[in-house]
Amino acid sequence: MIPSKRIVGVEEGGKCPNIYGVGRLTKKPAKPATKGATKNIPPVGANPAPIADVAPPARVRRRHRVLFLSFLLFVLAPAGIAIYYMYEIAEDQYSSRVSFSIRSEEFTNPLDAFSSLGQISTGSSPDASILNEYIRSQIMLEEISDKIDLRAIYSKPENDPLFTFDPNGSIEDLLRYWQWMTYVSYDAGTGLIDIEVFAFTAHDAHLIATQIMQTSNALVDKLSHISRKDTTKDALFELDRANERLSQAHQKLGDFRDARQTIDPLADLESRMGVLTALQQQLASAIIEHDLLAETTSLADPRLENMIRRVDAIQARIDQERSKIGQTSDGEGSALASVVGQYERLLADREFAATAYLAAAANYDLALAEARRKSRYLAAHIPPTMAQTPQYPQRLLIVLSVFGGALLFWMISVLTVYAMLDRR
Numbered sequence: 001m002i003p004s005k006r007i008v009g010v011e012e013g014g015k016c017p018n019i020y021g022v023g024r025l026t027k028k029p030a031k032p033a034t035k036g037a038t039k040n041i042p043p044v045g046a047n048p049a050p051i052a053d054v055a056p057p058a059r060v061r062r063r064h065r066v067l068f069l070s071f072l073l074f075v076l077a078p079a080g081i082a083i084y085y086m087y088e089i090a091e092d093q094y095s096s097r098v099s100f101s102i103r104s105e106e107f108t109n110p111l112d113a114f115s116s117l118g119q120i121s122t123g124s125s126p127d128a129s130i131l132n133e134y135i136r137s138q139i140m141l142e143e144i145s146d147k148i149d150l151r152a153i154y155s156k157p158e159n160d161p162l163f164t165f166d167p168n169g170s171i172e173d174l175l176r177y178w179q180w181m182t183y184v185s186y187d188a189g190t191g192l193i194d195i196e197v198f199a200f201t202a203h204d205a206h207l208i209a210t211q212i213m214q215t216s217n218a219l220v221d222k223l224s225h226i227s228r229k230d231t232t233k234d235a236l237f238e239l240d241r242a243n244e245r246l247s248q249a250h251q252k253l254g255d256f257r258d259a260r261q262t263i264d265p266l267a268d269l270e271s272r273m274g275v276l277t278a279l280q281q282q283l284a285s286a287i288i289e290h291d292l293l294a295e296t297t298s299l300a301d302p303r304l305e306n307m308i309r310r311v312d313a314i315q316a317r318i319d320q321e322r323s324k325i326g327q328t329s330d331g332e333g334s335a336l337a338s339v340v341g342q343y344e345r346l347l348a349d350r351e352f353a354a355t356a357y358l359a360a361a362a363n364y365d366l367a368l369a370e371a372r373r374k375s376r377y378l379a380a381h382i383p384p385t386m387a388q389t390p391q392y393p394q395r396l397l398i399v400l401s402v403f404g405g406a407l408l409f410w411m412i413s414v415l416t417v418y419a420m421l422d423r424r
Helices: 062-089 127-135 138-147 150-154 171-181 202-260 265-296 302-326 336-373 395-422
Strands: 094-104 182-187 192-199 376-382
Touching: 062 395, 094 127, 094 202, 127 138, 127 182, 127 192, 127 202, 138 150, 138 171, 138 202, 150 171, 150 202, 171 182, 171 192, 192 202, 202 336, 202 376, 265 302
Parallel strands: none
Antiparallel strands: 094 192, 094 376, 182 192
């Protein structure tokens, strides 16, 4: 038996063996190859050609130590600090959830859809979008701060500088911290607003969530009041103007009656017309009697002279009554016909003003009814909840996030450094 070595030989049948093969040598010589075969093949039993040595075993170098130290410094150290802070220093946080939407009782006429086909729609922000921006704004923060001390609530833990608020911070700092401790989710399709409030005690979280809902309700009431005011503004203006016009008409009519010392000139005119009619009847009777008497007596008859004086007296009275009705009197004022004309104009103005006032009042009532149909209110389908156990901060998730981020940063840095060294 030949020891296992790296040898070069020829197998039986003339095939070239594996130069690294280990096996038994055959005693039968290999058949010569063709005439042009190479002569460099060593004979059977000769020493094999020397082969280069393999790579030496790996040793710990300075770059390996630097790499390990960087791993400790940039990966394990931040992860260890995060574990210590989250499990030893960070305070528990409680959450309170509230969810609501804005409801409206606005009545829509189905026939309005056909009338609005040719109109260009104008963009308007929904009330829920306005409320969503209002909750994140500084205005709501200031209104809630006037009712409860947010600075004291958010700065209760004294040994947790990472998650607490500095009570000496500005309003802008408090706004950023408020937006971080208050999560607002808004669904534009359904108009639902879901709010989750965080605090260091369950009572404080519930108190803040309640104040948010109350302040939002006040804003919705204000928006509803503005909408009703805008809806009834024009109708109220027309009603006030019609009321003033009617008051002026009544005032003018009263002044006219005081100046003429009469309540209804039409009644005076009717009475005078009655007197005139009676006088005309008497005049006609006197004329007929005069004519009959003149046919049966002489001109010297005293009865005929008396009849003539009666006719003249009745005619004079008729002329006086007509002058009072249709002509200007002797400086004591206007004739009754002109007085009645002024009275009728004032009466017509009063009737027109009264009709306009009734129409304006009816329009105002319709506007009020429309405004009531457009009233908005806050519907809370999830009232502020009271937590029993703390759910935040999520310590394990934060520690894993710190470890993963540090590890990714370390790997990218190492690959970048090695890439730069390979280019040298």
